Amino acid sequence: MKFLTDCMLGRLTRFLRIFGYDTIFAKDLEKEDKVAVPDDDLVEFAQTEKRIIITKDKLLSKKASASSLFLEGEDVYDYLRQMKVRFKSEFQFELKNARCSVCNSTLNQVNNKEEIRKLVNEGTYENIEEFYQCSNTNCKKVYWYGTHIEDILSKIKQIEIE
Numbered sequence: 001m002k003f004l005t006d007c008m009l010g011r012l013t014r015f016l017r018i019f020g021y022d023t024i025f026a027k028d029l030e031k032e033d034k035v036a037v038p039d040d041d042l043v044e045f046a047q048t049e050k051r052i053i054i055t056k057d058k059l060l061s062k063k064a065s066a067s068s069l070f071l072e073g074e075d076v077y078d079y080l081r082q083m084k085v086r087f088k089s090e091f092q093f094e095l096k097n098a099r100c101s102v103c104n105s106t107l108n109q110v111n112n113k114e115e116i117r118k119l120v121n122e123g124t125y126e127n128i129e130e131f132y133q134c135s136n137t138n139c140k141k142v143y144w145y146g147t148h149i150e151d152i153l154s155k156i157k158q159i160e161i162e
C-alpha cells in the first residue's frame with residue numbers, strides 16, 4: 001500500500017514513513033514557486049503511481065473517489081486509527097523496515113557507527129549501538145531506537161486496544 005498525503009498532513013506523513021509505508025507528501029510535489037499542486041494533478045499522480053490519497057479535503061477525496069480516504073478530526077493518532085479501520089493496516093515498527101521521515105527513502109543499517117559519529121550527539125553515540133541511515137545521499141538522516149519512538153509506540157498500542 002502506497003499513499004499520497006495532502007498538504008495538511010505533515011505529521012501523519014512522517015508517521016506513515018516511520019511505519020514503513022511509502023508516502024509522498026503533496027507539499028513535496030510543489031515546484032520552486034511553492035504554489036499548491038492542483039487537485040486534478042494530485043489525483044492523476046496518485047493514479048499513475050497507484051497511491052491512495054489521504055486527505056482532510058472533502059472535494060479532493062471525492063475527485064479521487066474509491067482510492068482515497070477522507071480523514072475526520074485533528075489528532076494524528078485518530079488519523080492512524082481511521083486508516084487502520086479502512087485499510088486493515090498494521091502499524092508495526094521496525095527500523096529496518098522504516099522509511100526516512102524527511103524524504104521517504106529506505107534506510108540502511110550502519111555497519112560501523114564511527115561513520116555517523118559527527119551526525120549525532122555524544123550521549124546518543126555512546127549509548128546506542130544500532131543505527132540506521134537514510135539511503136538518500138542528499139539526506140543521510142540518522143535513526144535509532146530512542147524514547148521518542150517509544151512514546152509513539154505506546155500511543156499506537158492504545159489504538160490497538162480500542
Ligand SMILES: [Zn+2]
Binds near residue numbers: 100102136140
Ligand atoms: Zn532521508
